[in-house]
Amino acid sequence: MGYVVYVNKFHDRAVIHREECSYYQNRFKDRSKTGYWEGVFETREEAAEFARSTGKKLADCTFCMTRLPWKRRERVRASPMW
Ligand SMILES: [Zn+2]
Numbered sequence: 001m002g003y004v005v006y007v008n009k010f011h012d013r014a015v016i017h018r019e020e021c022s023y024y025q026n027r028f029k030d031r032s033k034t035g036y037w038e039g040v041f042e043t044r045e046e047a048a049e050f051a052r053s054t055g056k057k058l059a060d061c062t063f064c065m066t067r068l069p070w071k072r073r074e075r076v077r078a079s080p081m082w
Pocket of ligand 1: 016017
């Protein structure tokens with residue numbers, strides 16, 4: 001179970017997703033030129049590190065990172081960067 005980052009050039013954002021996220025699972029259907037996937041990263045920190053290195057605005061996927069129940073079992077660390 002890992003993390004992936006979608007770098008969206010159009011919106012200038014790098015969005016962290018769970019590997020299980022349906023957005024990522026359906027990635028091969030996405031043929032747009034607005035961005036690309038990177039990963040899989042083992043930890044959210046590694047994903048965030050890559051996301052920051054792109055120079056884009058870092059964001060969490062609102063679907064897989066905030067709504068689903070597995071979030072509750074995670075150590076949540078508050079950070080002004082995120
Ligand atoms: Zn997601």
